[in-house]
Amino acid sequence: MIESFVNAVRDQLQNQIVSGGLVLAIVGVMLATLRNLPARLWGYAKRALIVTAVIDSRNDLFNAYIAWLNELPYGRGSRLFTVIQDNREGGDDDQTDDLPRLLYSPAPGFHLFWYGGRPMWIQRDIAMNLQVIETVKVSALFASRRLLEDMLEDVIRRAYARMADHTMLYTIDRWGESWNLVGARPRRQIASVVLDGGTSETLLADVKEFFARRQWYADLGIPWRRGYLLHGPPGTGKTSFAYALAGELHLKICALSLTNPKLNDQTIADLLQKTPPRSLILIEDIDAFFVARDKQDTRIEVSFSGLLNALDGVAAQEGRVVFLTTNHFDRLDKALIRPGRVDVAVELGNASAGMLRTMFLRFYPDSATSIDRVLAGYNDKSLSPARIQQALLESDDAGHALRLFGLA
16 A cells, blocks of 8 residues: 555656646745744844843833833933823922922833943833833843843832832722822821820731731631721721821732722722732722612622622632721621621721820920810810811911810
Protein backbone atom coordinates (compact mmCIF):
# COMPACT_ATOMS: atom_id res chain seq x y z
CA MET A 1 0.00 0.00 0.00
CA ILE A 2 2.82 2.37 0.85
CA GLU A 3 4.55 1.55 -2.43
CA SER A 4 1.34 2.33 -4.32
CA PHE A 5 1.03 5.70 -2.55
CA VAL A 6 4.65 6.62 -3.38
CA ASN A 7 4.12 5.72 -7.03
CA ALA A 8 0.94 7.84 -7.17
CA VAL A 9 2.79 10.84 -5.75
CA ARG A 10 5.65 10.33 -8.24
CA ASP A 11 3.16 10.27 -11.10
CA GLN A 12 1.55 13.51 -9.90
CA LEU A 13 4.90 15.26 -9.61
CA GLN A 14 5.64 14.35 -13.21
CA ASN A 15 2.55 16.38 -14.11
CA GLN A 16 3.83 19.86 -14.98
CA ILE A 17 0.77 21.68 -13.63
CA VAL A 18 0.94 19.95 -10.23
CA SER A 19 4.70 20.32 -9.91
CA GLY A 20 4.51 23.99 -10.96
CA GLY A 21 1.84 24.69 -8.37
CA LEU A 22 3.89 23.00 -5.69
CA VAL A 23 6.94 25.09 -6.58
CA LEU A 24 4.86 28.29 -6.46
CA ALA A 25 3.50 27.31 -3.04
CA ILE A 26 6.99 26.69 -1.69
CA VAL A 27 8.24 29.99 -3.11
CA GLY A 28 5.23 31.81 -1.63
CA VAL A 29 5.88 30.40 1.85
CA MET A 30 9.56 31.37 1.59
CA LEU A 31 8.73 34.92 0.47
CA ALA A 32 6.16 35.35 3.26
CA THR A 33 8.69 34.12 5.80
CA LEU A 34 11.39 36.44 4.45
CA ARG A 35 8.96 39.37 4.42
CA ASN A 36 8.09 38.85 8.11
CA LEU A 37 11.66 38.00 9.09
CA PRO A 38 12.84 41.60 9.72
CA ALA A 39 9.82 42.30 11.95
CA ARG A 40 10.38 39.07 13.86
CA LEU A 41 14.09 39.72 14.22
CA TRP A 42 13.33 43.26 15.42
CA GLY A 43 10.85 41.85 17.94
CA TYR A 44 13.44 39.41 19.26
CA ALA A 45 16.05 42.19 19.41
CA LYS A 46 13.70 44.51 21.30
CA ARG A 47 12.94 41.86 23.88
CA ALA A 48 16.66 41.13 24.25
CA LEU A 49 17.91 44.72 24.33
CA ILE A 50 14.98 46.76 25.70
CA VAL A 51 13.16 46.30 29.01
CA THR A 52 9.67 47.80 29.30
CA ALA A 53 7.14 48.24 32.12
CA VAL A 54 3.49 49.00 31.33
CA ILE A 55 1.33 50.98 33.79
CA ASP A 56 -2.30 51.94 33.18
CA SER A 57 -4.60 54.43 34.87
CA ARG A 58 -6.71 51.74 36.55
CA ASN A 59 -3.82 51.25 38.97
CA ASP A 60 -2.88 53.72 41.74
CA LEU A 61 0.71 53.35 40.58
CA PHE A 62 -0.18 55.35 37.45
CA ASN A 63 -0.88 58.59 39.33
CA ALA A 64 2.10 57.97 41.60
CA TYR A 65 4.35 57.52 38.57
CA ILE A 66 3.10 60.68 36.86
CA ALA A 67 3.69 62.63 40.09
CA TRP A 68 7.19 61.14 40.32
CA LEU A 69 7.90 62.00 36.69
CA ASN A 70 6.84 65.59 37.34
CA GLU A 71 9.56 65.84 39.99
CA LEU A 72 12.30 65.01 37.48
CA PRO A 73 14.05 67.87 35.65
CA TYR A 74 12.54 66.61 32.40
CA GLY A 75 9.05 66.45 33.85
CA ARG A 76 9.28 70.01 35.15
CA GLY A 77 10.74 71.30 31.89
CA SER A 78 8.93 69.25 29.25
CA ARG A 79 7.88 71.39 26.28
CA LEU A 80 4.97 69.07 25.49
CA PHE A 81 2.79 68.89 28.57
CA THR A 82 -0.78 68.65 29.81
CA VAL A 83 -2.28 70.87 32.49
CA ILE A 84 -5.28 70.12 34.67
CA GLN A 85 -6.98 71.96 37.51
CA ASP A 86 -6.74 69.96 40.70
CA ASN A 87 -9.78 70.32 42.95
CA ARG A 88 -8.97 67.38 45.16
CA GLU A 89 -8.30 67.64 48.86
CA GLY A 90 -4.77 67.20 50.08
CA GLY A 91 -3.06 69.78 47.91
CA ASP A 92 0.09 71.74 48.69
CA ASP A 93 0.29 72.69 52.34
CA ASP A 94 2.26 75.81 51.37
CA GLN A 95 -0.53 77.15 49.19
CA THR A 96 -2.21 79.98 51.06
CA ASP A 97 -4.41 81.58 48.41
CA ASP A 98 -7.79 80.37 47.21
CA LEU A 99 -6.72 79.74 43.63
CA PRO A 100 -7.05 76.17 42.35
CA ARG A 101 -3.83 74.23 42.01
CA LEU A 102 -2.62 73.51 38.47
CA LEU A 103 -0.91 70.22 37.75
CA TYR A 104 1.51 69.83 34.84
CA SER A 105 2.78 66.59 33.38
CA PRO A 106 4.31 65.32 30.11
CA ALA A 107 1.52 65.01 27.54
CA PRO A 108 0.53 61.83 25.69
CA GLY A 109 3.24 60.97 23.19
CA PHE A 110 6.92 60.02 23.20
CA HIS A 111 9.31 61.42 25.84
CA LEU A 112 13.01 60.77 26.36
CA PHE A 113 14.72 61.35 29.72
CA TRP A 114 17.65 60.20 31.84
CA TYR A 115 17.41 58.12 35.00
CA GLY A 116 20.24 56.45 36.89
CA GLY A 117 22.72 57.60 34.25
CA ARG A 118 20.83 55.78 31.49
CA PRO A 119 18.62 57.02 28.66
CA MET A 120 15.00 56.01 29.15
CA TRP A 121 11.80 56.84 27.35
CA ILE A 122 8.09 56.70 27.91
CA GLN A 123 5.19 56.34 25.52
CA ARG A 124 2.02 57.77 27.02
CA ASP A 125 -1.22 56.81 25.23
CA ILE A 126 -4.95 57.23 25.77
CA ALA A 127 -7.44 54.55 24.74
CA MET A 128 -11.15 55.38 24.65
CA ASN A 129 -13.64 52.55 24.64
CA LEU A 130 -16.18 51.88 27.36
CA GLN A 131 -13.62 53.49 29.67
CA VAL A 132 -10.95 56.10 29.17
CA ILE A 133 -7.69 54.34 30.02
CA GLU A 134 -4.29 55.98 29.95
CA THR A 135 -1.22 53.84 29.54
CA VAL A 136 2.44 54.61 30.15
CA LYS A 137 5.13 52.33 28.74
CA VAL A 138 8.48 52.94 30.41
CA SER A 139 11.48 51.55 28.51
CA ALA A 140 15.26 51.42 28.86
CA LEU A 141 17.96 50.24 26.43
CA PHE A 142 20.71 47.81 27.48
CA ALA A 143 19.28 47.67 31.00
CA SER A 144 18.20 44.89 33.30
CA ARG A 145 14.68 44.48 34.61
CA ARG A 146 16.02 45.39 38.03
CA LEU A 147 16.55 48.99 36.92
CA LEU A 148 12.82 49.46 36.29
CA GLU A 149 11.92 47.59 39.47
CA ASP A 150 14.15 49.91 41.51
CA MET A 151 12.63 52.93 39.77
CA LEU A 152 9.05 51.83 40.49
CA GLU A 153 9.91 51.04 44.11
CA ASP A 154 11.28 54.59 44.37
CA VAL A 155 7.98 55.84 42.92
CA ILE A 156 6.03 54.02 45.64
CA ARG A 157 8.33 55.21 48.44
CA ARG A 158 7.98 58.83 47.35
CA ALA A 159 4.20 58.51 46.97
CA TYR A 160 3.81 57.14 50.48
CA ALA A 161 6.18 59.76 51.87
CA ARG A 162 3.98 62.48 50.37
CA MET A 163 0.93 60.88 51.96
CA ALA A 164 2.50 60.11 55.33
CA ASP A 165 0.49 62.83 57.07
CA HIS A 166 -2.66 62.29 55.03
CA THR A 167 -5.50 59.81 54.89
CA MET A 168 -6.10 58.56 51.35
CA LEU A 169 -9.74 58.60 50.26
CA TYR A 170 -11.10 56.20 47.64
CA THR A 171 -14.51 56.10 45.99
CA ILE A 172 -15.78 53.89 43.20
CA ASP A 173 -15.12 55.00 39.64
CA ARG A 174 -17.81 56.24 37.28
CA TRP A 175 -18.46 52.72 36.02
CA GLY A 176 -18.76 51.19 39.47
CA GLU A 177 -16.02 48.67 38.74
CA SER A 178 -12.97 49.71 40.75
CA TRP A 179 -11.71 51.96 43.52
CA ASN A 180 -10.45 55.38 42.48
CA LEU A 181 -8.14 57.53 44.60
CA VAL A 182 -9.94 60.88 44.74
CA GLY A 183 -7.90 62.77 47.30
CA ALA A 184 -6.09 62.83 50.59
CA ARG A 185 -7.10 64.57 53.80
CA PRO A 186 -4.66 65.66 56.48
CA ARG A 187 -4.59 62.97 59.14
CA ARG A 188 -6.98 63.73 61.95
CA GLN A 189 -6.08 62.82 65.51
CA ILE A 190 -8.65 60.65 67.21
CA ALA A 191 -8.56 62.97 70.23
CA SER A 192 -10.06 65.68 68.03
CA VAL A 193 -13.40 63.84 68.05
CA VAL A 194 -15.11 64.24 71.40
CA LEU A 195 -17.21 61.24 72.38
CA ASP A 196 -18.63 60.31 75.75
CA GLY A 197 -17.55 57.69 78.24
CA GLY A 198 -14.26 56.56 76.73
CA THR A 199 -15.97 55.44 73.51
CA SER A 200 -13.10 56.58 71.30
CA GLU A 201 -10.50 54.73 73.31
CA THR A 202 -12.58 51.53 73.42
CA LEU A 203 -13.17 51.46 69.67
CA LEU A 204 -9.55 52.33 68.90
CA ALA A 205 -8.31 49.49 71.13
CA ASP A 206 -10.73 47.05 69.50
CA VAL A 207 -9.59 47.86 65.95
CA LYS A 208 -5.92 47.69 66.97
CA GLU A 209 -6.51 44.29 68.52
CA PHE A 210 -8.25 43.08 65.36
CA PHE A 211 -5.27 43.91 63.14
CA ALA A 212 -2.85 42.38 65.64
CA ARG A 213 -4.67 39.02 65.91
CA ARG A 214 -4.52 37.72 62.34
CA GLN A 215 -2.90 34.45 63.37
CA TRP A 216 -5.40 33.97 66.19
CA TYR A 217 -8.27 34.20 63.68
CA ALA A 218 -6.48 31.74 61.38
CA ASP A 219 -5.82 29.24 64.18
CA LEU A 220 -9.51 29.22 65.12
CA GLY A 221 -10.71 29.13 61.52
CA ILE A 222 -12.63 32.38 61.94
CA PRO A 223 -12.83 34.81 59.00
CA TRP A 224 -10.48 37.70 59.67
CA ARG A 225 -13.06 40.47 59.29
CA ARG A 226 -14.62 42.98 61.65
CA GLY A 227 -17.76 45.09 61.32
CA TYR A 228 -18.80 48.16 63.29
CA LEU A 229 -22.05 50.13 63.41
CA LEU A 230 -22.17 53.73 64.62
CA HIS A 231 -25.72 54.97 65.11
CA GLY A 232 -27.33 58.03 66.60
CA PRO A 233 -28.77 61.45 65.74
CA PRO A 234 -27.22 63.61 63.01
CA GLY A 235 -24.13 65.59 63.98
CA THR A 236 -22.90 63.25 66.71
CA GLY A 237 -19.54 62.46 65.11
CA LYS A 238 -20.12 59.13 63.36
CA THR A 239 -18.32 59.97 60.12
CA SER A 240 -15.78 62.20 61.87
CA PHE A 241 -14.79 59.36 64.16
CA ALA A 242 -14.32 56.96 61.23
CA TYR A 243 -11.98 59.44 59.53
CA ALA A 244 -10.09 60.09 62.76
CA LEU A 245 -9.72 56.37 63.43
CA ALA A 246 -8.35 55.85 59.92
CA GLY A 247 -5.88 58.67 60.47
CA GLU A 248 -4.77 57.31 63.83
CA LEU A 249 -4.09 53.83 62.42
CA HIS A 250 -2.80 54.94 58.99
CA LEU A 251 -5.70 53.28 57.19
CA LYS A 252 -7.09 54.18 53.80
CA ILE A 253 -10.80 55.01 53.56
CA CYS A 254 -12.98 53.42 50.88
CA ALA A 255 -16.29 55.29 50.91
CA LEU A 256 -19.25 53.42 49.45
CA SER A 257 -22.86 54.45 48.86
CA LEU A 258 -25.27 51.57 48.37
CA THR A 259 -27.71 53.83 46.53
CA ASN A 260 -25.23 54.38 43.71
CA PRO A 261 -27.07 53.24 40.54
CA LYS A 262 -23.81 51.86 39.10
CA LEU A 263 -23.70 49.14 41.75
CA ASN A 264 -25.23 45.71 41.52
CA ASP A 265 -24.70 42.43 43.35
CA GLN A 266 -21.69 41.50 41.24
CA THR A 267 -19.92 44.85 41.31
CA ILE A 268 -20.31 45.34 45.06
CA ALA A 269 -18.93 41.85 45.67
CA ASP A 270 -15.99 42.58 43.37
CA LEU A 271 -15.32 45.94 45.03
CA LEU A 272 -15.29 44.52 48.55
CA GLN A 273 -12.93 41.77 47.39
CA LYS A 274 -10.31 44.16 46.02
CA THR A 275 -10.11 47.05 48.45
CA PRO A 276 -6.61 48.51 48.87
CA PRO A 277 -4.53 46.98 51.70
CA ARG A 278 -5.24 48.28 55.22
CA SER A 279 -8.50 49.93 54.30
CA LEU A 280 -11.50 51.02 56.31
CA ILE A 281 -14.66 50.57 54.25
CA LEU A 282 -17.11 53.31 55.17
CA ILE A 283 -20.78 52.83 54.25
CA GLU A 284 -22.60 55.94 55.42
CA ASP A 285 -26.34 56.28 56.02
CA ILE A 286 -26.98 52.62 55.34
CA ASP A 287 -30.62 53.13 56.32
CA ALA A 288 -31.08 54.98 53.00
CA PHE A 289 -30.58 51.63 51.26
CA PHE A 290 -33.49 50.09 53.15
CA VAL A 291 -35.70 53.12 52.48
CA ALA A 292 -34.97 52.85 48.75
CA ARG A 293 -35.60 49.11 48.86
CA ASP A 294 -38.96 49.54 50.59
CA LYS A 295 -39.95 52.14 47.99
CA GLN A 296 -38.91 49.70 45.26
CA ASP A 297 -36.60 52.26 43.71
CA THR A 298 -35.69 50.77 40.32
CA ARG A 299 -32.39 52.66 40.25
CA ILE A 300 -31.06 50.53 43.10
CA GLU A 301 -29.72 47.26 41.70
CA VAL A 302 -28.05 45.92 44.84
CA SER A 303 -30.23 43.32 46.52
CA PHE A 304 -30.22 42.71 50.25
CA SER A 305 -28.89 39.18 49.79
CA GLY A 306 -26.18 40.57 47.49
CA LEU A 307 -25.13 43.03 50.19
CA LEU A 308 -24.97 40.30 52.85
CA ASN A 309 -22.91 38.02 50.61
CA ALA A 310 -20.51 40.87 49.81
CA LEU A 311 -20.02 41.57 53.51
CA ASP A 312 -19.45 38.05 54.78
CA GLY A 313 -19.90 35.53 51.97
CA VAL A 314 -17.40 32.80 51.17
CA ALA A 315 -15.53 35.08 48.76
CA ALA A 316 -15.56 38.16 51.02
CA GLN A 317 -12.15 39.71 51.51
CA GLU A 318 -10.32 39.15 54.78
CA GLY A 319 -8.26 41.62 56.76
CA ARG A 320 -10.69 44.46 56.25
CA VAL A 321 -12.74 46.64 58.59
CA VAL A 322 -16.24 47.87 57.71
CA PHE A 323 -17.87 50.84 59.40
CA LEU A 324 -21.59 51.39 58.87
CA THR A 325 -23.32 54.59 59.99
CA THR A 326 -26.99 55.40 60.36
CA ASN A 327 -29.23 58.03 61.90
CA HIS A 328 -32.09 55.51 62.10
CA PHE A 329 -31.13 52.30 63.84
CA ASP A 330 -34.75 51.10 63.82
CA ARG A 331 -34.80 50.95 60.00
CA LEU A 332 -32.04 48.35 59.77
CA ASP A 333 -32.78 44.71 59.04
CA LYS A 334 -31.76 42.44 61.92
CA ALA A 335 -30.01 40.13 59.45
CA LEU A 336 -27.56 42.93 58.66
CA ILE A 337 -26.61 43.74 62.24
CA ARG A 338 -26.20 40.22 63.57
CA PRO A 339 -22.76 39.23 64.99
CA GLY A 340 -20.38 38.30 62.22
CA ARG A 341 -21.55 41.21 60.09
CA VAL A 342 -21.72 43.83 62.82
CA ASP A 343 -19.48 42.79 65.70
CA VAL A 344 -19.61 46.09 67.60
CA ALA A 345 -22.56 48.50 67.64
CA VAL A 346 -22.15 51.84 69.40
CA GLU A 347 -24.71 54.58 69.87
CA LEU A 348 -23.33 58.11 69.66
CA GLY A 349 -25.64 60.59 71.31
CA ASN A 350 -25.88 64.33 71.75
CA ALA A 351 -23.40 66.13 73.96
CA SER A 352 -23.29 65.44 77.66
CA ALA A 353 -22.02 68.00 80.15
CA GLY A 354 -18.57 66.40 79.97
CA MET A 355 -18.45 66.57 76.18
CA LEU A 356 -19.63 70.18 76.22
CA ARG A 357 -16.95 71.10 78.76
CA THR A 358 -14.19 69.39 76.72
CA MET A 359 -15.19 71.12 73.51
CA PHE A 360 -15.58 74.50 75.22
CA LEU A 361 -12.14 74.35 76.82
CA ARG A 362 -10.48 73.56 73.51
CA PHE A 363 -11.58 76.96 72.28
CA TYR A 364 -11.31 78.82 75.60
CA PRO A 365 -8.80 76.97 77.80
CA ASP A 366 -8.69 79.74 80.42
CA SER A 367 -12.44 79.60 81.13
CA ALA A 368 -12.62 76.37 83.13
CA THR A 369 -14.05 78.07 86.22
CA SER A 370 -16.89 79.79 84.38
CA ILE A 371 -17.85 76.75 82.32
CA ASP A 372 -17.80 74.49 85.41
CA ARG A 373 -20.09 76.91 87.22
CA VAL A 374 -22.52 77.07 84.31
CA LEU A 375 -22.55 73.30 83.75
CA ALA A 376 -23.20 72.42 87.37
CA GLY A 377 -26.34 70.34 87.28
CA TYR A 378 -26.50 70.44 83.45
CA ASN A 379 -28.35 67.42 82.05
CA ASP A 380 -29.81 68.75 78.83
CA LYS A 381 -28.68 66.56 75.89
CA SER A 382 -30.41 68.42 73.09
CA LEU A 383 -27.21 69.86 71.55
CA SER A 384 -25.28 67.80 69.03
CA PRO A 385 -21.47 68.04 68.96
CA ALA A 386 -21.73 69.49 65.44
CA ARG A 387 -24.03 72.28 66.65
CA ILE A 388 -21.73 73.04 69.59
CA GLN A 389 -18.68 73.23 67.36
CA GLN A 390 -20.45 75.57 64.96
CA ALA A 391 -21.45 77.87 67.82
CA LEU A 392 -17.90 77.91 69.17
CA LEU A 393 -16.57 78.82 65.73
CA GLU A 394 -19.04 81.70 65.53
CA SER A 395 -18.41 83.02 69.04
CA ASP A 396 -16.16 85.99 69.85
CA ASP A 397 -15.36 85.05 73.44
CA ALA A 398 -16.33 82.64 76.19
CA GLY A 399 -19.34 84.68 77.29
CA HIS A 400 -20.62 84.91 73.73
CA ALA A 401 -20.28 81.15 73.32
CA LEU A 402 -22.27 80.50 76.50
CA ARG A 403 -25.02 82.83 75.31
CA LEU A 404 -25.17 80.99 72.00
CA PHE A 405 -25.71 77.80 73.95
CA GLY A 406 -28.42 79.51 76.02
CA LEU A 407 -26.36 78.89 79.14
CA ALA A 408 -25.61 82.47 80.15
